[in-house]
Amino acid sequence: MKKFFLGLTGALLIATVSLTVRAQNVKYVLDKKIALPGDGGYDYLSIDKVNNRLYVSHGTEVNVIDLATEKLIGTIDGMQGVHGIAFDNKVNKGFISDGRGNAAVAFDLKTLKKIASIPLSNKGADAILYDPFSDKVLTFNGDSKNASIVDPNTLKQTGTIQLSGAPEFAVSDGKGRIYNNLEDKSSLDVIDTKTMKVIKNYPLAPCGGPTGLALDQKNQRLFTVCRENKGMSVIDITTGKVITTIPIGAGVDAVAYDAETKLILVSNGDGTSTVIQQESANAYKTIQTLTTQYRAKTLALDTKTHKIYLSVAEFEKGTRKALPHTFTVLVYKLQ
Incomplete structure (x- = not known):
């Protein structure tokens, strides 16, 4: 019994060391590029895990990619200025924030047809x-410094949450709290979704100008990425x-967090993505600076394949003027 215990302990130790070495040697490489039609600005990418589809905001429309084939399967258009996409699979509806239209656009997750x-x-x-808790x-409204509450069943706005400033990315823990940069x-801001009110506000110094936000549910950690100080801060x-x-x-x-690989993926507009290894809840180190493309600043993570998807266009040299017909999704995989 003692020999068996020692053998088991040794095997577990070897397995742990192997996983650690693999994590330290992990590397993202370019897999492919998916060309998409149309022109215009771009913002969020979102993945509907249930239907295995990637949604890419693009000017006045949203391009939809089947992740099994990584091919364009549809477009939701006719909006004024698209930003983000969210999914309520329980009622088979998706929602798009149309910033310039001051609207949330509902659509069918199966057919991609607009509902309202x-x-x-x-x-x-x-x-x-x-x-899911509430x-x-x-929708988080930068101009109004508040959030609009929409009922996915009645398709009506039911209220407003006053925020402490101009909101950026937000994440839900699914247990009654929403965190918003x-x-x-x-x-x-920390929002209680029972009362739909801000209950706490945490200063993020040395972070300046926070944008993206991701959650490690298990370790109760938030990852916030900040433009002014070029840093990713970890918050308890x-x-x-x-x-x-x-x-x-x-x-x-x-920013995105992969709970399986313990990697944090950060997309930067300077043409890089920073890959950070989570060694423990309080210890982190950069393991790769991935070269992407200028202004490939937003991403989505497929937690099934661990691939990351970044939207981008080509630009006139020295300007922010996008060249026509160059909108693309860059796909990177683990090697």
């Missing part, structure tokens, strides 16, 4: 999410304290 354009009383809808869709205040959500800040590239917009 829901007028919002608040201006500047940007980030959007579905919160069964509500929320405030870009102009360099702080983070039980205390609101910043644990550490890791250098990243310039012009960051998005």
Whole structure:
């Protein structure tokens, strides 16, 4: 029995060491490029895990890619200025924040047909999410410094949440809390989805100008990426304290956390993505600076394949003027 115990201990130790070595040697490489039609600006990418589809915001429309084939299968168009996409699979509906139209646009997740354009009383809808705890869709409105509450069943706005500043990305823990970055205040609001009110506000210094936000549910950690100081800060959500800040590239917009690989993926507008290894809840290190493309600043992570998808266009040299017919999704895989 003692020999068996020692053997088992040794095997577990070897397995742990192997996983650690593999994690340290992991590397993202370019897999392919998916050309998409049309022109215009671009913002969020979102993955509907249930239907295995990638949604890419693009000017006045959303391009939809089947992740099994990685080919374009449809387009949702006719909007004024698209930002984010959220999913309520329980009622088979998706929701798009149409910032310039001051609306949340509902569509069928199977057919991709538009169901309704829901007028919002608040201006500047940007980030959007579905919160399963409250069964509500929320748009985060930069111009109005608030959030609109939409009922996915009645397709009507049911209220407004006053925020502490201009919101950027937001994440839900699915248990009654939503965390929302405030870009102009360099702080983070905590929303109670039972009362639909802000109950706490955490300063994020040294983070300046926070944009993207991701959640590690198990370790109760938030990852917020910040443009002004070019850093990713790790926040303990039980205390609101910043644990550490890791250098990243310039012009960051998005971040994603892969709970299986323990990797944090950060997309920067300077043409890089920073790949950070989570060694423990409080210890992090950069393991790769991936070369992508200028202004490939938003991404989505497929947690099934661990691939990351970044939208981008080509630009006239030295300008931010996109060249026609160059809109593309870059696909990177683990090697």
